[in-house]
Amino acid sequence: MENSKNTLTADASLLHLRKEIDAIDDRILELLNQRARFAQQVADIKTAGGEVDCFHRPEREAEVLRRIAENNRGPLSQEAVVRFFRELMSECLALEKPLSVAFLGPQGTFTQQAAYKHFGHAIEAVPLPTIDEIFRAVESGACQYGVVPVENSTEGVITHTLDSFLRSFLLIAGEVGLRIHHNLMSKLNTSSEVREVFSHQQSLAQCRRWLDRYLPKAQNTAVSSNAEAARLAAVMPQTAAIAGDVAAELYGLNVLERNIEDEPDNTTRFLVIGRNSVGPTGNDKTSLLLSTRNNPGALYAVLEPFAKYGISMTKIESRPSRRGAWDYVFFVDVEGHRDDPRLAEALNAVEKNVTMLKILGSYPRASC
Numbered sequence: 379m380e381n382s383k384n385t386l387t388a389d390a391s392l393l394h395l396r397k398e399i400d401a402i403d404d405r406i407l408e409l410l411n412q413r414a415r416f417a418q419q420v421a422d423i424k425t426a427g428g429e430v431d432c433f434h435r436p437e438r439e440a441e442v443l444r445r446i447a448e449n450n451r452g453p454l455s456q457e458a459v460v461r462f463f464r465e466l467m468s469e470c471l472a473l474e475k476p477l478s479v480a481f482l483g484p485q486g487t488f489t490q491q492a493a494y495k496h497f498g499h500a501i502e503a504v505p506l507p508t509i510d511e512i513f514r515a516v517e518s519g520a521c522q523y524g525v526v527p528v529e530n531s532t533e534g535v536i537t538h539t540l541d542s543f544l545r546s547f548l549l550i551a552g553e554v555g556l557r558i559h560h561n562l563m564s565k566l567n568t569s570s571e572v573r574e575v576f577s578h579q580q581s582l583a584q585c586r587r588w589l590d591r592y593l594p595k596a597q598n599t600a601v602s603s604n605a606e607a608a609r610l611a612a613v614m615p616q617t618a619a620i621a622g623d624v625a626a627e628l629y630g631l632n633v634l635e636r637n638i639e640d641e642p643d644n645t646t647r648f649l650v651i652g653r654n655s656v657g658p659t660g661n662d663k664t665s666l667l668l669s670t671r672n673n674p675g676a677l678y679a680v681l682e683p684f685a686k687y688g689i690s691m692t693k694i695e696s697r698p699s700r701r702g703a704w705d706y707v708f709f710v711d712v713e714g715h716r717d718d719p720r721l722a723e724a725l726n727a728v729e730k731n732v733t734m735l736k737i738l739g740s741y742p743r744a745s746c
């Protein structure tokens with residue numbers, strides 16, 4: 379008797395709560411569309427101002443996401459609300475004019491994941507087979523943005539991406555950090571029958587200890603991308619691939635082992651490249667390319683103004699300049715936007731001591 383009374387009150391409560399949820403959903407739906415209509419009006423103003431190509435405003439998006447994260451009182455996590463609003467802005471922008479974003483393909487790569495994390499899913503994501511082709515697609519205007527990997531916490535920099543900036547006029551418009559989890563996947567149901575493992579060379583390197591320990595007899599074969607590895611594993615018997623979740627889903631593979639990367643905080647940083655500069659947001663980074671005379675103390679003299687003006691340098695990487703043997707260029711990341719007065723003064727001082735200074739872009743720091 380007591381039990382059935384409890385069930386009745388629980389059912390009534392459930393009914394009541396679901397009615398409340400329905401009413402809130404209706405209000406949210408109305409507000410979402412009201413917001414979208416305002417975004418359409420913003421587009422009209424941009425069009426009237428002569429904008430034809432790119433309606434995207436990264437600095438405004440960064441401001442919206444920061445305000446939402448600051449105002450969030452939970453129980454939804456900061457990450458969750460940022461993700462919702464990222465998708466909401468992506469859909470609003472798609473109503474204005476969808477963005478076309480080139481990424482290192484094929485479908486299912488971590489670079490595609492990074493593109494969606496940065497721009498949301500309402501984009502035209504264009505898979506291209508090489509970093510060079512991504513630069514060319516954005517340079518020619520075929521795509522508005524490109525997303526390319528630039529460094530991994532285990533394996534270091536992707537030199538091809540850095541070298542591409544030596545000859546390109548493109549600017550960095552953003553950065554994306556992605557935690558990389560590698561999985562062993564196959565048509566097989568157990569890893570004991572795997573004779574060959576495909577993956578991108580970087581991913582094989584990131585899982586080297588695991589492979590040596592658990593699949594010492596399997597041949598490791600480097601291919602052009604993790605997604606290509608998954609495609610091959612789907613058609614070649616007794617093989618497996620190392621790739622992310624999306625690739626397993628896309629190619630119908632069983633995930634045999636999860637998170638097999640050697641370093642638990644394996645992270646890859648991606649750059650967003652575009653043709654336009656991004657305005658300041660108050661939480662920015664600036665990337666520079668510079669070269670010095672090849673004499674003692676030259677690099678010290680170049681970097682000294684950053685210390686003098688209190689600018690934090692977050693990274694320095696040297697690469698051959700391709701102008702002659704033992705001639706180097708430096709990729710430097712500093713905190714702040716090139717329009718911040720202190721950074722602008724420091725850059726003026728740096729310019730006096732270098733043989734070349736190219737500002738590759740100021741852009742919002744990656745959010746969570």
Ligand SMILES: O=C(O)C(=O)C[C@]1(C(=O)O)C=C[C@@H](O)C=C1
Nearest residue numbers: 417420434435438439467470471
């Ligand atoms: O504020 C704008 O310029 C808009 O176009 C609106 C909006 C948004 O949905 O909030 C959409 C796309 C832009 O990239 C930035 C913001």
